[in-house]
Amino acid sequence: xxxxxxxSSGNALIIQSGGPTAVINSSLVGIIDSICQNSxxxxxxxxxxxxxxxxxxFIRLDTLSKEKLDKIKHSPGAILGTCxxxxxxxxxxxxxxxxxxxxxxxxxxxxxxxxxxVTNLIGEYAQKKKYDLYxxxxxxxxxxxxxxxxxxxxxxxxxxxxxxxxxxxTFDISSYDSPKKITIIETMGRNTGWLAASCxxxxxxxxxxxxxIYIPEIPFDLEKCLEKxxxxxxxxxxxxxxxxxxxxxxxxxxxxxxxxxxxxKRPHLGGVSYQLKxxxxxxxxxxTRNIDTSIWQRCGSQYISTTDLNEAYSLGYKAWExxxxxxxxxxxxxxxxxxxxxxxxxxxxxxxNVAGMEKKFPSNWYNIENSYVTDDILDYLSPLLKEDExxxxxxxNF
Amino acid sequence: xxxxxxxSSGNALIIQSGGPTAVINSSLVGIIDSICQNSxxxxxxxxxxxxxxxxxxFIRLDTLSKEKLDKIKHSPGAILGTCxxxxxxxxxxxxxxxxxxxxxxxxxxxxxxxxxxVTNLIGEYAQKKKYDLYxxxxxxxxxxxxxxxxxxxxxxxxxxxxxxxxxxxTFDISSYDSPKKITIIETMGRNTGWLAASCxxxxxxxxxxxxxIYIPEIPFDLEKCLEKxxxxxxxxxxxxxxxxxxxxxxxxxxxxxxxxxxxxKRPHLGGVSYQLKxxxxxxxxxxTRNIDTSIWQRCGSQYISTTDLNEAYSLGYKAWExxxxxxxxxxxxxxxxxxxxxxxxxxxxxxxNVAGMEKKFPSNWYNIENSYVTDDILDYLSPLLKEDExxxxxxxNF
Numbered sequence: 001x002x003x004x005x006x007x008s009s010g011n012a013l014i015i016q017s018g019g020p021t022a023v024i025n026s027s028l029v030g031i032i033d034s035i036c037q038n039s040x041x042x043x044x045x046x047x048x049x050x051x052x053x054x055x056x057x058f059i060r061l062d063t064l065s066k067e068k069l070d071k072i073k074h075s076p077g078a079i080l081g082t083c084x085x086x087x088x089x090x091x092x093x094x095x096x097x098x099x100x101x102x103x104x105x106x107x108x109x110x111x112x113x114x115x116x117x118v119t120n121l122i123g124e125y126a127q128k129k130k131y132d133l134y135x136x137x138x139x140x141x142x143x144x145x146x147x148x149x150x151x152x153x154x155x156x157x158x159x160x161x162x163x164x165x166x167x168x169x170t171f172d173i174s175s176y177d178s179p180k181k182i183t184i185i186e187t188m189g190r191n192t193g194w195l196a197a198s199c200x201x202x203x204x205x206x207x208x209x210x211x212x213i214y215i216p217e218i219p220f221d222l223e224k225c226l227e228k229x230x231x232x233x234x235x236x237x238x239x240x241x242x243x244x245x246x247x248x249x250x251x252x253x254x255x256x257x258x259x260x261x262x263x264x265k266r267p268h269l270g271g272v273s274y275q276l277k278x279x280x281x282x283x284x285x286x287x288t289r290n291i292d293t294s295i296w297q298r299c300g301s302q303y304i305s306t307t308d309l310n311e312a313y314s315l316g317y318k319a320w321e322x323x324x325x326x327x328x329x330x331x332x333x334x335x336x337x338x339x340x341x342x343x344x345x346x347x348x349x350x351x352x353n354v355a356g357m358e359k360k361f362p363s364n365w366y367n368i369e370n371s372y373v374t375d376d377i378l379d380y381l382s383p384l385l386k387e388d389e390x391x392x393x394x395x396x397n398f
Numbered sequence: 399x400x401x402x403x404x405x406s407s408g409n410a411l412i413i414q415s416g417g418p419t420a421v422i423n424s425s426l427v428g429i430i431d432s433i434c435q436n437s438x439x440x441x442x443x444x445x446x447x448x449x450x451x452x453x454x455x456f457i458r459l460d461t462l463s464k465e466k467l468d469k470i471k472h473s474p475g476a477i478l479g480t481c482x483x484x485x486x487x488x489x490x491x492x493x494x495x496x497x498x499x500x501x502x503x504x505x506x507x508x509x510x511x512x513x514x515x516v517t518n519l520i521g522e523y524a525q526k527k528k529y530d531l532y533x534x535x536x537x538x539x540x541x542x543x544x545x546x547x548x549x550x551x552x553x554x555x556x557x558x559x560x561x562x563x564x565x566x567x568t569f570d571i572s573s574y575d576s577p578k579k580i581t582i583i584e585t586m587g588r589n590t591g592w593l594a595a596s597c598x599x600x601x602x603x604x605x606x607x608x609x610x611i612y613i614p615e616i617p618f619d620l621e622k623c624l625e626k627x628x629x630x631x632x633x634x635x636x637x638x639x640x641x642x643x644x645x646x647x648x649x650x651x652x653x654x655x656x657x658x659x660x661x662x663k664r665p666h667l668g669g670v671s672y673q674l675k676x677x678x679x680x681x682x683x684x685x686t687r688n689i690d691t692s693i694w695q696r697c698g699s700q701y702i703s704t705t706d707l708n709e710a711y712s713l714g715y716k717a718w719e720x721x722x723x724x725x726x727x728x729x730x731x732x733x734x735x736x737x738x739x740x741x742x743x744x745x746x747x748x749x750x751n752v753a754g755m756e757k758k759f760p761s762n763w764y765n766i767e768n769s770y771v772t773d774d775i776l777d778y779l780s781p782l783l784k785e786d787e788x789x790x791x792x793x794x795n796f
Contacts, residue, residue: 020573048575077569083576165694171475172697175418177446178481183693274672294689295581296563299570302700 010105010132011042014061016078017049017085017111017118021154022161022304023312024140027110028080029073030316031138032061035106038320044102048081050118053095058102073313076299087118096125099133106134108319112141112152113357116331120351123329136319137331137351140312142298144194147357148349149333153312154298156384159198161303162187163385165293166202166240170209173238181238182229182280182288186273188297189244191216193361195297196244200373201381209238212371216246217361220255225276226283228371233286245272306387311344318346342383408503408530409440412459414476415447415483415509415516419552420559420702421710422538425508426478427471428714429536430459433504436718442500446479448516451493456500471711474697485516494523497531504532506717510539510550511755514729518749521727534717535729535749538710540696542592545755546747547731551710552696554782557596559701560585561783563691564600564638568607571636579636580627580678580686584671586695587642589614591759593695594642598771599779607636610769614644615759618653623674624681626769631684643670704785709742716744740781 014031016024028045035043043062046052059080064072072079087095099107099122109119116137123135141152165185173181187195193215203211210232214220225241232239247255256272273290280288311334319332329351334344365376412429414422426443433441441460444450457478462470470477485493497505497520507517514535521533539550563583571579585593591613601609608630612618623639630637645653654670671688678686709732717730727749732742763774 016573020570051575075569076566078573081575082573164698164700168474168694168697168699171473171699172418172693175414175476175480177449177479271672274669289692290690291692291694292688292690293694294687295570296566296689296691299566300562301566301569302562 011044011103012106012108013044013046013053013058013099013102013104014080014108015046015049015053015110016080016082017109017115018082018140019112019142019298020076020078020082021140021142021298022076022157022300023153023308024110025075025077025079026073026309026312027138027140027153027316028061029069030313031108031110031319032064032069032316034317034320036062038324041106044104045080049078049083050085050087050095051083052081053098054085054091056098056101074301074304074309076301076304087121092121092125095122096129096131099126100131105132106136106320106323108136108138108316110138110140110316112139112143113146113354116146116351117355120329120355123351134323134328135351136322136327137354138315138319139331139333139354142195143189143192145192145359147354147359148331149354150335150344151384153308153315155194156305156308156311157300157303158188158195158297159201159381160305160308160385160388161293161297161300162195162199162242163201164303165291166199166211166242167205169240169291170202170205170207173209173240174207176238179287180233180236182233182241182286183239184241184243184273184276184280184288184290186243186245186290186292189216190246191358191360192246193217193244193366196242197361197365197373197377198381199242200377201385204378207238208236209240211240211242213242213373214247214371215244215361215366216248217363218366218368219250219252220247221250222279225371226280229280229286230284233284241276243272243276247272305385307342307384314344314346322348336383342386409442409501410504410506411442411444411451411456411497411500411502412478412506413444413447413451413508414478414480415507415513416480416538417510417540417696418474418476418480419538419540419696420474420555420698421551421706422508423473423475423477424471424707424710425536425538425551425714426459427467428711429506429508429717430462430467430714432715432718434460436722439504442502443478447476447481448483448485448493449481450479451496452483452489454496454499472699472702472707474699474702485519490519490523493520494527494529497524498529503530504534504718504721506534506536506714508536508538508714510537510541511544511752514544514749515753518727518753521749532721532726533749534720534725535752536713536717537729537731537752540593541587541590543590543757545752545757546729547752548733548742549782551706551713553592554703554706554709554786555698555701556586556593556695557599557779558703558706558783558786559691559695559698560593560597560640561599562701563689564597564609564640565603567638567689568600568603568605571607571638572605574636577685578631578634580631580639580684581637582639582641582671582674582678582686582688584641584643584688584690587614588644589756589758590644591615591642591764594640595759595763595771595775596779597640598775599783602776605636606634607638609638609640611640611771612645612769613642613759613764614646615761616764616766617648617650618645619648620677623769624678627678627684628682631682639674641670641674645670703783705740705782712742712744720746734781740784
């Protein structure tokens with residue numbers, strides 16, 4: 001794509017895609033603010049994600065009041081609406097024609113690795129058709145499974161939600177001396193264990209509660225799990241099992257037995273904690289509780305992390321700066337500055353480096369013998385959560 | 399019990415009993431502060447609830463630092479430890495002898511209606527044995543099922559937790575236009591629907607999400623429930639079903655099929671949302687999600703309500719004032735001042751007016767036709783939650 005961009009000659013379109021997060025709207029407002037402060041082009045939002053672009057369903061965003069934008073910034077869920085959509089060649093042609101129809105020259109897609117894949121496709125299609133179009137990816141993923149970024153917007157808030165849950169539950173079960181409690185917390189994470197692993201942060205509380213953490217990257221061995229639960233019980237400990245929804249057995253099959261599939265033909269997960277609870281009840285005769293916060297972990301407004309909110313906004317804001325610097329088919333990203341105080345540095349990477357990939361939890365951060373996560377996760381997460389520590393440090397039992 | 403109390407002639411004992419809450423420790427600190435500021439008697443805490451008194455397991459509380467007490471005040475879970483214990487005549491005799499052994503003359507029990515029953519028993523037993531003992535009940539119940547009090551400490555925080563959950567989920571599911579989402583939230587509430595009914599507050603958000611609320615006081619009709627879910631789906635609405643764990647069918651049997659029993663021979667509940675999800679999947683072919691926050695709703699530290707925290711503390715503080723005013727075998731309580739601004743007025747009531755009773759959700763606050771709660775709950779809850787409204791009002795979808 002050559003030549004100098006004439007910023008007044010086209011319109012911008014923003015799309016939110018994939019699962020909502022607690023801070024996806026902050027990225028949206030970041031993009032709007034940046035464009036409005038540096039140009040006077042029209043900004044549209046596609047209603048309902050790519051589906052809105054397919055159906056020519058748009059809303060004007062540059063005309064929103066500052067007050068309304070501030071409210072949107074702090075609201076969880078994808079305010080433009082979102083969907084999960086499989087894009088084929090026919091779809092792509094319709095999307096492209098609708099972009100042309102609205103004279104869109106700047107396309108911003110906020111989403112995960114699947115969204116980056118589609119965004120890249122649209123960029124390539126436009127080049128093939130010799131239509132001047134800037135496409136920029138803005139990352140989001142509670143699963144933290146995006147390549148080429150230190151951590152994805154949405155992840156810190158979801159992690160904060162789960163860590164708080166584990167801490168509170170630790171206080172609650174510590175209130176009982178006998179019988180020892182077995183409690184299962186189910187986390188999201190279809191293919192990656194970043195969310196479940198974050199719960200390791202809750203182990204910093206001094207308590208008689210032992211954690212076991214199970215992630216999709218490591219085959220789940222039910223027999224060994226039951227052995228450990230029984231041992232902790234015998235040793236007079238409470239046990240907190242933290243289980244990713246996507247754990248698989250040694251044959252690579254999902255532990256969850258649901259046979260339903262979503263729009264992308266991926267099996268619907270969930271219910272793992274309920275099944276595991278039943279198995280512990282049946283096999284060990286130990287009464288077990290399960291906690292499944294399901295989609296709440298990705299939209300808990302009380303758990304929005306300050307760092308996460310600000311980074312999501314900055315990534316949106318800097319997405320438009322990339323266009324001004326004539327970058328195309330790239331994703332805005334961040335890495336951390338190697339200093340004692342945490343600070344993000346923003347950079348960009350080609351969309352094709354991210355499109356459709358999946359960043360797994362590092363296997364050397366997991367201790368198979370103990371079904372546990374190593375201290376590496378503390379080094380990784382502590383700086384990100386520092387700003388969010390509560391004013392009152394709270395305390396367990398005597 | 400006659401004569402003037404010589405405050406230096408005996409010791410005090412505090413017991414936390416029954417399920418933990420997010421503010422039960424605030425009541426504990428209220429009692430400690432009040433006694434320490436007005437006397438120099440020794441204060442003990444029973445470790446693990448009445449079990450600690452049975453086993454002579456105590457901890458000194460009057461020697462704790464101000465800083466530590468402040469931390470305890472803001473911590474969820476029963477910090478002294480708690481248990482569920484069936485008290486028989488033999489038990490009562492041991493409890494009584496241990497009280498005498500430690501020269502306890504002032505006994506404070508923080509708990510629900512079961513705890514008030516035991517507290518009253520101990521008071522009667524002491525009178526029978528002509529042992530000078532003041533027994534005072536300090537209320538707590540996330541279920542809000544105590545008689546003779548406008549609302550129980552612990553309830554507002556648990557309600558705030560559930561209302562926030564429903565609001566966040568409403569934002570999340572509103573992000574999807576199609577397919578319409580069916581989401582079930584399971585609340586605690588073995589015999590009463592106060593917690594489930596509180597979720598009605600989340601309906602004040604302007605959205606395309608319809609609520610259905612099911613409580614234990616009203617027989618659950620599965621067929622009618624399925625009809626309503628299908629109708630809302632057909633009418634292009636999302637549906638949020640809010641279901642108490644204790645809902646029963648028309649024959650009075652728990653909908654939950656678990657056959658496990660707790661220490662008080664009451665059936666273990668939970669899992670209702672998972673069963674209902676399966677039934678909706680099977681009968682209507684509609685994919686449904688369920689959310690079960692289980693015990694987290696009673697200990698969510700981020701959701702501690704300012705009003706709740708302060709009232710729990712004041713009720714503890716005023717419990718000692720009752721002793722100074724020579725009241726015995728009473729529970730400290732509160733009602734609301736009939737003015738435009740909410741303010742609690744403290745009073746006391748005989749323990750026997752509360753002991754073992756259960757305050758049901760008023761049937762005239764429930765609309766059976768619509769499986770919904772009337773506006774009465776808004777009038778009841780709004781003043782209690784006013785201080786807890788978030789600084790940023792958040793916003794749904796376009």
